[in-house]
Amino acid sequence: MSKILVFGHQNPDTDAIGAAIAFAHLQKELGKDTEAVALGAPSEETQYALDHFQLEAPRVVEKAGEATDVMLVDHNEFQQSIADIADVNILAVVDHHRIANFETANPLYYRAEPVGCTSTIVLKLYKEAEIDVPKQIAGIMLSAIISDTLLFKSPTCTKEDVNAATELAALAEVDLNEYGLAMLKAGTNLSDKSxxxxxxxxxxxxxxxxxxxxxxxxxxxxxxxxxxxxxxxxxxxxxxxxxxxxxxxxxxxxxxxxxxxxxxxxxxxxxxxxxxxxxxxxxxxxxxxxxxxxxxxxxxxxxxxxxx
Incomplete structure (x- = not known):
């Protein structure tokens, strides 16, 4: 049986990649054969976070290929997903966006909450499963929350996001504000881009x-x-x-x-x-x-x- 692919949306941001890495790791701990992949290369901000926590970027894919089962994070709308999304079996979705243009032939696990970041929800799933969050995984989840909430300045930010980020910063052994500002600034270099x-x-x-x-x-x-x-x-x-x-x-x-x-x-x-x-x-x-x-x-x- 092929691996279960776990991925975020096209043109992935830090949460799309971070939540995929974290959720794939959780599912692997629960006995599933999962692999985090990405529907695009990481941005400079995301690469900064990956490098800081010594994580490899997920391999980039355009189609699920031989994989028949997938799990979605940080999106649900089909036009934002993998090219052959209509041809695969969706086992799970973890998301914090509106639900639109989405349907499945089979029952699935669906977790959607109105918080600022998907990784905030993924942290809850670790706790519910009583699985410890490794330092590197905590770091990439923290980075996702910082990115999605603009270091808590976004109106999408909730108390749950702040609490999750504080907990993850301790696990990742970083100063939340110092690291957060450095990461956000890493993603603002636009002058060399077409x-x-x-x-x-x-x-x-x-x-x-x-x-x-x-x-x-x-x-x-x-x-x-x-x-x-x-x-x-x-x-x-x-x-x-x-x-x-x-x-x-x-x-x-x-x-x-x-x-x-x-x-x-x-x-x-x-x-x-x-x-x-x-x-x-x-x-x-x-x-x-x-x-x-x-x-x-x-x-x-x-x-x-x-x-x-």
Whole structure:
């Protein structure tokens, strides 16, 4: 029998990779033959965390291949998953996002909670199974929580995330705030990246009404550095819309120090974006004060706007 593949979403962030590593390890301790894989290469932020805790990056796959059984973490929507997701048997899902565009032929284990990070839920699963969390696994789970909550600044962050991170930091033997800031800054080096790479670092597609919306997010400590490349970014976003069939492409550049974001929009209908955020786009841009979370402060608002 082939291994059970455990993976997060396409264009994986630190939680998609970290939760996959942690959940695969837990399942292995429980007697399952699991392997953590990734649907893309780790970002600089994620690689920083992997290197710090001396973990190997999971191998990158596009299809499940010979594997017939899979487990999903940090996502459930099929368009964000592995290419042949409709052809495999989903044994389990652990997630903290909305549930949409998801169905299975067989019963499965499904754990979804409204917390800031999937790894917060995975820590609970370790405790429920009475399995100890190794230092390295604690470190990558901690990194995931720091990333998803922007070191607790995101509105998605809950008391459970803070408590989990505090516990994991002790197990990983790191100073939570010192390590967290260093890790987040490691992911903000954008100057050496092409427009294509920058727009694909952390991007997800969402069906909204009858439209296909692509939303990319990058973290930075210098919004000007991002928008000095506006013309190049707009050209690339327009090409992606044409090639991939997106109606609308949004780039959210988030200042991790100021906890604000600036929005760049290419495609139509732009009036839906203006309605969603109660703003007016100027030169295809708008400042979104206090917005840092795509999951809680962008996707729901856009979804509502497209349904009206």
């Amino acid at each position: 427009a294509e790479t920058l727009l694909d670092l952390d991007a997800k597609s969402f069906p909204m009404g009858d439209k296909n919306v692509r939303i990319a997010q990058v973290n930075t400590v210098d919004l000007k550095e991002v928008f000095d490349r506006q013309a190049e970014l707009e050209t690339t976003m327009a090409l992606e819309n044409t090639k991939k069939g997106y109606d609308l492409f949004l780039l959210i550049a988030t200042d991790i120090l100021a906890s604000n974001s600036e929005l760049l929009v290419v495609g139509e209908p732009k009036e839906a974006v203006e309605a969603a955020f109660q703003t007016t786009l100027t030169n295809n841009r708008a400042l979104l004060k206090g917005v840092v979370s795509r999951k809680k402060q962008v996707v729901p608002q856009l979804t509502e706007a497209f349904s009206n």
